Amino acid sequence: MEKIYMDNNATTAVKPEVLEAMLPYFCEQFGNPSSVHWAGRMVGGAIDKARQQVADLLHCSPAEVIFLSCGSEGDNYAIKGTADALKDKGNHIITTAVEHPAVLETCQALEKDGFEVTYLGVDQDGSLDLKELEAAITDKTILISVMWANNETGNIYPIEKIGQIAKKHKIRFHTDAVQAAGKIPVDVRKANVDMAVISGHKIGAPKGVGAMYLKRGTRISRFMHGGHQERNRRAGTHNVPGIVGMGLACELAQQSMESDYKYVRALRDKLEDGILSTIPDVKLNGHPNADLRLPNTLNVSFNYIEGESLLLFFDMKGIAASSGSACTSGSLEPSHVMGAMGVDIVLAHSSTRFSLGPNNTEKEIDFILQELPAIVQRLREMSPLYNRTSPAPLSCDECRMVSCSH
Numbered sequence: 001m002e003k004i005y006m007d008n009n010a011t012t013a014v015k016p017e018v019l020e021a022m023l024p025y026f027c028e029q030f031g032n033p034s035s036v037h038w039a040g041r042m043v044g045g046a047i048d049k050a051r052q053q054v055a056d057l058l059h060c061s062p063a064e065v066i067f068l069s070c071g072s073e074g075d076n077y078a079i080k081g082t083a084d085a086l087k088d089k090g091n092h093i094i095t096t097a098v099e100h101p102a103v104l105e106t107c108q109a110l111e112k113d114g115f116e117v118t119y120l121g122v123d124q125d126g127s128l129d130l131k132e133l134e135a136a137i138t139d140k141t142i143l144i145s146v147m148w149a150n151n152e153t154g155n156i157y158p159i160e161k162i163g164q165i166a167k168k169h170k171i172r173f174h175t176d177a178v179q180a181a182g183k184i185p186v187d188v189r190k191a192n193v194d195m196a197v198i199s200g201h202k203i204g205a206p207k208g209v210g211a212m213y214l215k216r217g218t219r220i221s222r223f224m225h226g227g228h229q230e231r232n233r234r235a236g237t238h239n240v241p242g243i244v245g246m247g248l249a250c251e252l253a254q255q256s257m258e259s260d261y262k263y264v265r266a267l268r269d270k271l272e273d274g275i276l277s278t279i280p281d282v283k284l285n286g287h288p289n290a291d292l293r294l295p296n297t298l299n300v301s302f303n304y305i306e307g308e309s310l311l312l313f314f315d316m317k318g319i320a321a322s323s324g325s326a327c328t329s330g331s332l333e334p335s336h337v338m339g340a341m342g343v344d345i346v347l348a349h350s351s352t353r354f355s356l357g358p359n360n361t362e363k364e365i366d367f368i369l370q371e372l373p374a375i376v377q378r379l380r381e382m383s384p385l386y387n388r389t390s391p392a393p394l395s396c397d398e399c400r401m402v403s404c405s406h
């Protein structure tokens with residue numbers, strides 16, 4: 001059975017060139033870059049090179065790049081570090097209801113410590129109202145945190161415009177650019193961003209490495225205490241192979257961004273058009289204008305069926321995609337992103353994300369389009385929500401779904 005991987009927003013395969021570049025840093029050039037001896041000096045240059053490669057992707061200076069362990073660490077550092085450093089100025093943070101848990105849960109943790117957080121809502125397409133954002137600013141606001149692109153819908157947020165608002169009100173601006181970096185241009189200076197976070201494993205580097213852009217002169221409290229690595233901004237011995245891999249992955253992403261965009265978008269558009277035109281009762285989750293979504297992401301809800309069941313059927317056919325529901329402690333919680341967009345609970349449960357990459361092929365899209373209608377039909381026939389004579393959903397009294405939280 002051919003394996004089809006369409007879950008690139010969850011993680012990507014390490015690119016062969018990246019692995020190749022990393023290999024010498026495991027056994028031959030194994031030194032600790034903080035050491036003054038030959039073994040340390042051997043690897044110091046590799047870290048400098050990687051820092052430049054990351055800086056080139058983000059359009060900043062290498063001195064503004066801090067290496068970390070992952071995107072979640074970066075979001076925690078940016079938000080908690082700002083809250084602590086600026087607590088004398090204010091205690092208010094503005095973010096959105098559709099952020100990744102690395103941002104949302106960090107903000108929720110700060111609320112327990114007395115910070116006030118405004119979670120901006122979105123409309124049915126997942127768009128933010130920038131007037132609402134500006135109206136939420138108070139004289140206590142110390143941080144605005146808005147993601148560059150959403151991991152579930154692929155929606156791209158107007159980061160440059162938000163940067164202008166933040167600059168006008170002299171408020172620090174953090175963006176989680178984990179999904180955007182490498183797929184679309186991310187120019188932190190042009191966008192007036194103060195802090196941006198990216199993650200290696202989303203762009204063909206290994207898991208366990210991330211980076212943060214911290215604009216020169218930005219006051220932030222340390223998050224990791226210990227050694228004095230990263231100019232005293234992040235303690236911990238450098239993950240040298242990971243950092244080398246991340247640097248090269250950034251350079252490769254920059255080089256092929258335009259061609260990857262065109263290639264991946266054509267495949268995604270074909271999948272999207274094919275699904276929407278051949279399967280009834282399917283809803284697109286995300287902005288209807290495909291230019292306002294990442295080129296690789298498609299999120300659709302197949303009414304009357306649960307995303308998780310669809311994924312199991314997909315898996316039997318060798319297709320890896322993901323669902324908007326997260327299975328937590330035995331109950332299926334619909335995604336908070338779908339909830340924020342006001343997606344009906346039944347539809348939210350059926351949301352399915354295909355996130356493509358440059359390794360996907362047109363043949364794979366054809367295979368999915370060929371298999372999907374029968375799978376959806378079969379699952380609908382098994383569904384207590386699907387009335388076979390009439391496509392209207394069952395009422396709550398008729399519905400016996402354990403996980404339905406109507």
Ligand code: PLP
Nearest residue numbers: 070071072100102151178179199
């Ligand atoms: N932010 C976004 C938008 C993400 O999609 C992810 C990962 O899925 C993260 C942050 C966390 O990144 P990491 O897995 O590197 O911790």
